[in-house]
Every structure is written in C-alpha cells, then in structure tokens.
Amino acid sequence: MTENKRTNDPEGVRRRIIDAAYDAFITQGYLATGMLELRERASVSGGAMAHHFPAKRDLGLAVIRDRVAEAVRQTWIAPLHTSADVPAAIDLIFENIINELMHNGRVSGCPLNNMAMDVSHHDSEMREVVSAVFGAWHEALSAKFARDAEEKHASELNPHSLATLVIAAYSGAMAMAKARQDVSPLIDCRMELAALLAAKYRLR
Incomplete structure (x- = not known):
C-alpha cells in the first residue's frame, strides 16, 4: 500500500514525509532525528524517501x-x-x-x-x-x-x-x-x- 501511495500520489508522500520530519525536528531536534526514524514516522519505503529527499539536509531545508x-x-x-x-x-x-x-x-x-x-x-x-x-x-x-x-x-x-x-x-x-x-x-x-x-x- 505504501508503494501504491508513492506511485499514485507522490506529492502526498512528500507532504507526509515533511509533516513527520517537522514534528520530529521541532519536538526532539534536527540533529537528534535519524532518517530511519523519519521513514518509520512517515510510513514510507527507503526508495520513496531517497526519491524525495536524497539527504537529510534536503529534508531539513x-x-x-x-x-x-x-x-x-x-x-x-x-x-x-x-x-x-x-x-x-x-x-x-x-x-x-x-x-x-x-x-x-x-x-x-x-x-x-x-x-x-x-x-x-x-x-x-x-x-x-x-x-x-x-x-x-x-x-x-x-x-x-x-x-x-x-x-x-x-x-x-x-x-x-x-x-x-x-x-x-x-x-x-x-x-x-x-x-x-x-x-x-x-x-x-x-x-x-x-x-x-x-x-x-x-x-x-
């Protein structure tokens, strides 16, 4: 289902990743949050994460x-x-x-x-x-x-x-x-x- 969401609604997946990252960065800190945790928070695959945000700084920006x-x-x-x-x-x-x-x-x-x-x-x-x-x-x-x-x-x-x-x-x-x-x-x-x-x- 995650892959279908990524394929059918790439902008929705991107927003979901950003929303999850925003909550994590604000509550526990940018430096203290890892990409694996953000993948789990956003419920996306490694491929989807890499497609939208190849590096953590891209997501931070x-x-x-x-x-x-x-x-x-x-x-x-x-x-x-x-x-x-x-x-x-x-x-x-x-x-x-x-x-x-x-x-x-x-x-x-x-x-x-x-x-x-x-x-x-x-x-x-x-x-x-x-x-x-x-x-x-x-x-x-x-x-x-x-x-x-x-x-x-x-x-x-x-x-x-x-x-x-x-x-x-x-x-x-x-x-x-x-x-x-x-x-x-x-x-x-x-x-x-x-x-x-x-x-x-x-x-x-």
Whole structure:
C-alpha cells in the first residue's frame, strides 16, 4: 500500500514525509532525528524517501521552507495584516499561542527558534534559509509599525528596533516556557509588551 501511495500520489508522500520530519525536528531536534526514524514516522519505503529527499539536509531545508516559514506566516504575519495596529495584533497572537499551548498540554517551543538553534552552526545554506524566515517576520512587523507611526503621527516609534524587540522578547519567553513546560513566561511577556507599546503609542 505504501508503494501504491508513492506511485499514485507522490506529492502526498512528500507532504507526509515533511509533516513527520517537522514534528520530529521541532519536538526532539534536527540533529537528534535519524532518517530511519523519519521513514518509520512517515510510513514510507527507503526508495520513496531517497526519491524525495536524497539527504537529510534536503529534508531539513524543505521543512524550513514549507512548514516553519508557513507557521511563522500563519501565527505572526497574517494577524498583522488584519489587526488595527501592532499592539492589537501582538495581544491576539500571544492569546492564540498561549491558548493553544494550554490546550496541547505541552510546550515544544517556537519552530523557527528550534531549527535555528539546531542547524545554524552546521550548515550555511540552512542558516541562510532560517535567516530569511526571521527576515520576513521582522520585515512584516517593521512595516506594520511604520504604518502605525504614519497613521497615528507617532514619529517616536522606531519600526526596526521595535520589531527586533518583539521577536527577541517572544523568542526568549518561548524558550523559557519550553524549559519550564509552563506558559507563565509568555503570559508575562504579553503583559509587559502590551504596557510598553501602550506607553510608546501614547507618546505622540
């Protein structure tokens, strides 16, 4: 049946491999996960695995491009486009993340941070792809802050540095939440970012 799936639905097999790899890389780490384990997780043959991903780094790159980048887009970038301003977007994003983690009963960490920590020192191409995802995230936040500054006549806002602060604060809070298996750091971060941004937005 596995071979039939591979023959009849190669794109479905590829997605299944990437889905299995994404879950494994995020929960236990890229370096700690072997290709044999991923074959078993995805229920594919060695031939199917080799056809789609001849090397582990090929799979790692696909996971970053297809799944990690999409997770950042859905979690962070999309809400920025639909919210009134950055503070409203950030509060909604944190609320959604905290609620999801509490529902799941575990904290696996930020997919982008997890991959960055694992691969950045080992592979220059993977480092560049991870950096590009961070760049897209930072650019989306900066652009929204810039629009807010223009619309609210808040020239004191520094879009670039505020975007850096938000990403760094969230990333650190998520790392702490993962280490503790407790969402409290994210709750604290949400509250303090809201207070900080409210103060900055009042200074106009």
